[in-house]
Amino acid sequence: MNAISKLSLQIALPGADGSIQPYKLSEPKSFNTAARVPARVPFTRIAYSAAHMVANPFAQHNPWTESAIDWDATINYRRYLWELGLGVAEAMDTAQRGMGTDWPTSLELIRRSLDAARDVPNALIASGAGTDHLAPEDARSIDDVIKAYEEQIEAIEKLGGRIILMASRALARVAKTPDDYHRVYHRILSQVSNPVIIHWLGEMFDPTLLGYWGSQNHMAAMDVAVDVINRNAANIDGVKISLLDKEKEIVMRRRLAPGVKMYTGDDFNYAELIGGDDQGYSHALLGIFDAIAPAASAALSALAAGDRKTFNDILEPTVPLSRHIFAAPTRFYKTGVVFMAYLNGMQDHFTMIGGQQSARSLPHLSELFRLADQAGLLSNPEEAARRMAAVLAVHGVHNA
Numbered sequence: 471m472n473a474i475s476k477l478s479l480q481i482a483l484p485g486a487d488g489s490i491q492p493y494k495l496s497e498p499k500s501f502n503t504a505a506r507v508p509a510r511v512p513f514t515r516i517a518y519s520a521a522h523m524v525a526n527p528f529a530q531h532n533p534w535t536e537s538a539i540d541w542d543a544t545i546n547y548r549r550y551l552w553e554l555g556l557g558v559a560e561a562m563d564t565a566q567r568g569m570g571t572d573w574p575t576s577l578e579l580i581r582r583s584l585d586a587a588r589d590v591p592n593a594l595i596a597s598g599a600g601t602d603h604l605a606p607e608d609a610r611s612i613d614d615v616i617k618a619y620e621e622q623i624e625a626i627e628k629l630g631g632r633i634i635l636m637a638s639r640a641l642a643r644v645a646k647t648p649d650d651y652h653r654v655y656h657r658i659l660s661q662v663s664n665p666v667i668i669h670w671l672g673e674m675f676d677p678t679l680l681g682y683w684g685s686q687n688h689m690a691a692m693d694v695a696v697d698v699i700n701r702n703a704a705n706i707d708g709v710k711i712s713l714l715d716k717e718k719e720i721v722m723r724r725r726l727a728p729g730v731k732m733y734t735g736d737d738f739n740y741a742e743l744i745g746g747d748d749q750g751y752s753h754a755l756l757g758i759f760d761a762i763a764p765a766a767s768a769a770l771s772a773l774a775a776g777d778r779k780t781f782n783d784i785l786e787p788t789v790p791l792s793r794h795i796f797a798a799p800t801r802f803y804k805t806g807v808v809f810m811a812y813l814n815g816m817q818d819h820f821t822m823i824g825g826q827q828s829a830r831s832l833p834h835l836s837e838l839f840r841l842a843d844q845a846g847l848l849s850n851p852e853e854a855a856r857r858m859a860a861v862l863a864v865h866g867v868h869n870a
Contacts, residue, residue, distance in 0.1 A: 481855045483836040484867060493839075495855060499846025501768035501784060511774040515744055515751065516731065517766065518557040518596065519759035520564035521548055522807050523571060523579070527821040537575050537823045544579070545586050547816060548595075554767035556759060557594030558583060559634060563675060564757040566804055568639070570824030573603035577625055584629050596667060599623045600636035606678065609640035612650050619658050633666040634710070634755075635659075639678045648684035648694040655698045665707040667733060667755065670695055672713040674800040688718055696725045703727040710735045710755040714796070716743055723750055737796040737803070741785040744770075745778065757803060758792040761810035762847055791841040794834075802829040806838055813842065813854040820861060832865045 479495045524547065529538030548558050560583045561567055561576040571579075580597045587593035601609075601618035609615055615638055623633055641654055659666065672688075673680035683691035683698075699706055708731030711719050716739035723732040734743040734752035743752040759766045765788050772780035795806030805826055812820040820827050830838075839848075839858050848854040 479851060479855065481839075481858055482862070482867065483839065483858075484833055484862075485836070486833050488833070490867065493843075495843050495848070495851040496846065498849055498851060499765070499784070501764045501846075511771045513555060513770045514774045515770055516557065516594070516733070516753040517555075517759065517770055518559040518594065518733070518755040519551050519763060519766070520559040520562040520755065520757045521551060521760050522804060522811065523565045523823055524811075524817050525819075525821045525823050527819050533821075533823075533825045537570055537572070539575065539579075539823075540817075541582060543817050545582055547811070548583050548586060549590065550816065551760075551763055552587070552590045552593045554763050555770070556763060556767060557596070558587075559755050560595055560597040560631075562598045562634065562636070562669075562757075563671065563801075564760060564804060564807060566823050566826065567598060567600070567636070568602050568676070569801065569804070570822070570826060573600075573622065576602075577622075580626055580631055581629050584631055595631070596634045597626050597631040598634045598636045598669070599626050601638040601640045602636075604640050606639045606643040609644045612641075612644060612653060615641045615644060615654055616657050619654070620661070623658065623662060627663050632664050633662060634669055635666045636669045637671045637676075637679050637682055639676070642679050642682050645684060651683055651694055652698055652701075656702060659702040659705040662705055665705055667707050668695075668699060668709040669735075669755075670709065670711045670713070671735075674714060674798065675712055676801060688713060688715070689721075692718065692722055692725075696722060699730060700725075700727040703730050706730055708733050708753065712736070714738045714800070719743060719752065720747075723752060737792045738789070740792070741769075741782065741789055744785075745773070745781060757807060758788070758795065761795065761807045762788045762791070762845075764849070765845070765847060787845040788847065791838065791845050791847065794838055794841055797834075802826070805830040806835075809835055809838060810842060810847070813839065813857050814847075814849050815853055815857075820857075832862070832867075835861065 480492045482490050483493045524540040524543035526538040526540040531538045561579050587595045599622040604618040683694040685691040710733040712735030732752045733755035737758045769781045769784040796803045811817050
């Protein structure tokens with residue numbers, strides 16, 4: 471069977487059982503035809519896309535232990551997101567922070583992104599500050615964690631950047647009680663130049679963060695997090711919660727001090743959470759917005775225009791794709807995000823830092839292709855099919 475039939479635009483894809491079956495592609499949705507047109511209606515939700523890194527496949531290096539970045543392609547992708555009206559959450563876990571991207575590389579990424587943002591009117595950008603240059607096993611005390619946070623915040627603020635305060639593996643290791651979290655966050659937040667976004671990253675994204683805020687029970691941990699946030703509300707713009715549990719997010723959202731925003735990090739339920747209810751809504755800071763940027767932009771424009779139906783019609787079909795990309799083990803979702811960029815021609819190869827392109831199976835990538843097509847997210851289906859066929863061939867699915 472041919473990999474691609476030009477008459478009916480079909481591609482042979484493997485299923486979960488390993489059998490190869492023909493799949494007929496759909497037409498792209500209309501929002502893809504204006505993918506580089508800035509949103510005409512100002513959004514009523516603040517929307518950050520956590521953006522991925524583009525690897526350099528031609529670099530002479532050890533791809534498992536050394537990062538090689540295609541800086542031009544990486545920064546061009548940020549410009550693409552800004553053109554769609556989305557903000558950039560820089561140097562976060564979507565950029566493989568802690569999974570191939572170290573702190574020096576992250577700081578260089580932040581510097582380059584801030585430089586690029588100065589040329590884009592109203593470009594929204596905030597950057598991740600953490601403690602990842604301090605190996606968790608080398609942290610001996612709470613003071614070590616505070617010092618590590620201070621070093622990264624100082625470096626980012628020196629560049630003119632605003633802070634997303636990332637969860638700390640080192641803090642999760644050395645903290646003994648909730649008071650330790652109060653001490654660290656109060657100390658750090660009392661020093662920041664501008665209000666920050668707090669990031670509560672769940673253990674499904676990073677197993678080393680199990681028990682963050684002093685408890686493995688999320689509701690008990692939430693009590694501590696809310697207390698920390700509300701006590702320091704003057705220095706906090708908002709909180710991003712990434713627990714993949716909409717009910718917990720809604721509960722926390724309703725407990726935040728006035729003026730503290732909730733930024734959804736729920737890549738399973740974002741459409742409902744952004745849309746909101748009679749008691750409020752969430753803003754967005756999402757890895758999936760990297761992969762579905764044109765749809766996210768179009769949906770948010772519709773919502774801003776008061777068209778909730780169009781918002782739902784555009785965004786809800788993207789949720790099955792997102793749930794697939796972020797399926798357990800969730801930390802490997804970056805592979806799906808980069809694969810989407812490859813399929814849509816935003817980069818010329820499917821190579822990742824740390825060799826992470828191998829973190830998902832061929833059936834997983836094939837199902838991703840189907841779901842992306844069904845949501846109208848393949849901007850050029852024929853080109854996407856050619857690229858998918860190339861990946862299939864590498865994996866031994868040869869076609870005449």
